[in-house]
Amino acid sequence: MRSLKNDTCGDYSLALDCFQPVRNLFWESEEDKRLQAAVERPGWRVLVQFLGSMRLAVSLLVLLAIASVIGTILSQQQPYQNYAIQFGPFWFQVYRDLGLYNVYRTLWYTAIVAFLVLSTTTCVTRNSPRMLREMREFPMHQHEAAILGQDHWVQMESALPLVQAQERVLQVLRSAGYKPRLEQNDGDVAIAARKGRYHRLGYFLTHLAIVVICGAALYNADVPVKWAEWQGTLKPEQDFNLPLSQIPKTAWMSPHNPAYRGIITLPEGQTANAVFELAGNGYLVQPLPFRIHLQSFHISFYSTGMPKDFTSRVVLYSPEGKVLKAGEVRVNHPISYEGVEIYQSSFSDGGSLLRMKTYLLGAPGTAPRVLEGRVGQTLHAGNSGYSVDLKNFDLYNIVPKSAVGEKATPDHPTLNLGPSFTYIVRDPAGKGAEFKTYMTPMQREGQGFFVQGYRSEFGKAYQYVYIPTGPNGGIGLFMDYLAALQAAARSGTDASQAIFVDTFREVVARDAPQMSADAQSRFLQTSVQTLLQLHDYPMPFVLSLRSFDHRWAAGLQVTKWPGTTVIYWGCVALVLGIFILFYIPQKRVWLRLRQGEDGGTRLLMGASADRNRLDFAKEFTAWTKTLERALGVDHAEYKEQEDGQHAC
């Protein structure tokens, strides 16, 4: 630090200590400046100067850091309406135009990385010759002024003759693990030694790694596509419900695209030859060089109901139908074919076939109707004007008890509710409500209940209706009882307790005469509660799932990133470079021995290390002590060190 002739080094110098040698390298010294002022500088040279400057590189890195912070804090690639709600109309637009909803995909982010590559390349090219020269050559002679300019120096006088003194100095240095070289000039001996000759290789490797990593990342980022998007020749499609064949050609990327990453949700038994890349508010289509066929999908669960592992069996076909490769895609275990990697990323329902029974709440006496459809379809309930969107099907539902309004006990915190399906019912006026029906009844004090969740506003928590099950495990008994009560109410009977009990007796005698008295009383009690709950139920019918034919869909991510291998090597170079920079400091020592008039020897030793200065100071002190002993020195003069503190 002391050797630095730089007035930019102020109070923050300590924080920059790590970068010090880098600064020495790139910030020009006074001498450089004088030299440069002497030659006339053409414009391109100024440009190179600017590109290779440390200031530019640091500014770019700071910008990248800020962009990455935004990319981390703001959840990326959400649907635009979420952002609109979050930020309000004005800021939503500002942020959208800045591309903050997908920072890493913006052109400006790419441009910063590109500039960083350019800047670092310039820097390396400019400084490499000097660094190589320094690594190769090590000057034997230094002016006395230069030796006195080192971090440490000592002057000694010894009574020993020159030859003997020089021999002992060499021994001291050798025992410290140095390989000193010696040169003689009439009555004047120069000795020089260094360690950590390859320290400069550290800079070289780290900078090269930055160039390589950023360059490969740029390749992976597929700049031409972003350019085309910016130019408007490539337009992301915003309708997510279009079949592939109807997606306009302006949303298709080239099949020869050098790098891409897309996703696809593929139901079991189906085949795809394109994947989708999210872009802004819409998506782009990337045709694949092969067709992916999902043979089957397997998923296993932990006892808590959490997915443990999921696997897709896929077969890759050539466009002509030839089998190219078959294999299993597991989480963290992709398969690859000719540089294209297929990763397992998620799973969902692939259009399971559901068979349901509909019980009408307001029409006593009608037999339950059967409804059948696949997840994803919209069904129409006869000509009533009601429609049912089958949204989702979940094969396993091991849920925390609290999630369905039950009290959790420490040893039984969860509940198995079997398969469930979610659907939205819209009445003829278009008003909708969402439902979630579980197939396995839960038990509460000996009575079984079907759990039926509903909510009239999306995003709100479900409310639950618990419908008691009869002796056959279905909700038929309850529905008959409800119908009988409604019939009684219509015929003008007063609602008394006796009516509830009598009607129940009649229904049980008709539907389930084998039911025990205990079971009957439990059923009756709980039914009354359920009738109260049904008061808030938003639709006039109840769907219950009878059977299903399950079909999974696998969420696959297809990636072609040829730069990845290069990035790995870049990382290796980076780690190696950092290791060299931090742990192989360059230590240099120069000595001057001169025959004194009294037959003794005068010695001047100066040394510096560019890292680990404290350790080196200790090492230097140890040498001088040994030298004093070896040379029988009575008097030595040391460089005055500032008291304990680093200063500029």
Next chain:
Amino acid sequence: MANTRVESWTEMPPVQNWWAQWGLRDWIWAGGLSVAAAIILARYGAGFGYWQYVVLACWYGALLVAGLAWRPVQLATVAVVVPALFAVWLYSIGQTTGNNLLLRDVLQGYVAVLWMSGLLLAATAAYLFYLFTRSERLGRWATGLTWAGVIMGFIGLGVRWRETYVGHPDWGHIPVSNLWEVFVLFCASTPLFYLYYENRNEARALGAFVMPLVAAGVGFLLWLTFAQHMDRIEPLIPALQSFWMKLHVPMMFVGYANFTIASLIGLGYLLTERSRKRGGTFLPRVMPSGEIMDDVMYKAIALGFLFL
């Protein structure tokens, strides 16, 4: 007169080879580690994939180098491994936290972590008192308590690793998979690295700056434990089922621990400097010299950077 001293000087010995500098303990250390690695290979090697060799080699190399670079690591490793293996053995012979007092009150992963928390909090208090009293005895207690806390923390993690398998063999995973577990790792590894810098520089006053943040980490850990119940062992989601977990997370925490230490020593440095400039005497007297603090910061950042 000078000449007599010169004549008595004999030739300097040549540079010693690195292995000539090893003491008996170092040889035992290297041998013991090799034997342990050989036992692991002999018992489980048949089922090893290439990455298990990588993980084993990394741990072997790291422990070997760490133990040679800083000898207290040798004893500390034994102090962690022996009780942890003992607990694993207790589990293997059917002992549980219900019927074994030692497991229930000391060695069980969760309880060992509570011990760690208590010891580290006590150590923090001791360091703070030490800063003001400069009592050498208190200082030794502070260092000792920190060591005890670190050892209990790593015992806790080791035993918990086994516990992830107990009762549900398919859940097993290295205990660095949720916030609670990584905070245990943070609370145990930061003081460990701090102890290294303290020991190397004989700079105990730094503890009063480093340990309060560890204590804050412990506080957060206890909140996670008692308010969030995050100490429960949960199975691992598919995305985390990767051997990188065994390398990536421990390496990251070498980085975090060192950066934490560097930042807090930086704070100590700035406060000491300010106090010195304003003519204060307390901090400049009790704190190590600026050069030492600067050097520790540099080394901590270098090590952290390498592992990050």
